[in-house]
Amino acid sequence: MRTALLQMTSSDDPAENLKTVQRMMAEAVASGAGFVLTPEVTNCLSGSRTHQQQVLRLEEEDPTLAALRDAAARHGVWLLLGSLGVKTHDADGRFANRQFLISPEGDVVARYDKIHMFDVEVSAEETYRESDGYRAGTRAVVATTPFAKIGMSICYDVRFAYLHRALAKAGAQILTVPAAFSHVTGAAHWHALLRARAIETGCFVLAPAQTGTHPASRGPSRRTYGHSLAVAPWGEVLADAGTDPGVCIVDLDLEKVEEARKRVPSLTHDREFDGP
Incomplete structure (x- = not known):
């Protein structure tokens, strides 16, 4: 499967970000990609809850989702929308950070809401409280496609090995980790x-990322690490997009999943233990 990771510098303007995705999708398809992946918060990267309230929509009303479903059908490709910020019906008004897998017919075949919220103090100048604006998901998701089973996760989820082990043990051959990773933590931890x-899982890991300094019409601008990665089941980095926006193409050979798992079958070696 020829795969394209779209590396973006999304702003807080969903309409402009949509134009960027549509252009990059066309470029990816022209390169032969049958599976296209976008980063976390493709539609709007913003630190202003007021602005998000103004521009985000419920899933069923979201123009980015509708347009990109149409684009997937028009191009006849699988599309993994790394995530969209969408409104919910929650009483407290918090949003969902939601990933979508879209078929070549334009149908949403799987959804995943980010489970682990990025509530951290990277430094005195860089603090995040994702849970103030977004509510955490509660359900892990493995989606079945004709070419692979896909385990869905988002950004900060990558730090929780048990989630990805559960996805692999449920049959996932590809793990998706779209991200808007901090440039500070990215430099220290992203590749590792x-x-x-x-x-650990013998899976391909596909991680399309946001990159650079993100324009903001309201509130502080953010800086993200970039380096969209495709990693093979044996741990080799197959592609690294660096720090410029663009389309990163990689070919996946799913036989490498079984090959890696036969060499080191650690997914079958779990043992019960006492303590600590």
Whole structure:
């Protein structure tokens, strides 16, 4: 399966971000990609809850989702929308950070709401409280396609090995980790975490990322790490998109999943233990 990771510098304007995705999708398809993946918060990267309230929509009303479903059908490709910020019916008004897998017919075949919220103090100048604006998901998801079973996760989820092990044990051959990773933690941890998840599970790991400094019409601008990665089941980095926006193409050979798992069958070696 020829796969394309779209590396973006999304702003807080969903309409402009949609134009970027549509252009990059066309470029990916022209390169022969049959599976296209976008980063986390493809539609709107913003630190302003007020702005998000103004521009985000419920899933059933979201223009980005509707347009990209149409684009997947028009191009005849599988599309993994890394995530969209969408409104919910929650009484407290919090959003969902939701990933969508879209078929070549334009149908949404799987959804995943990010489980682990990025509530951290990277430094005195860089603090995040994702749970203030987004509510955490509660359900892990493995989606079945004709070419592979796909385990869905988002960004901060990558730090929780048990989630990805559960996805692999449920049949996942590809793990998706779309992200808007902090440039500070990215430089320290991004490659190591993604390679570890691939090695532990014997899965391909596909991680399309946001990159650079993100324009903001309201509130602070953010800076993300980039380096969209494709990692093989044995842990080799197959592609690294660097820090510029663009389309990163990689060919996946799903036989490598079984090959890696036969060499080191650690998914079958779980043991019960006492303590600590």
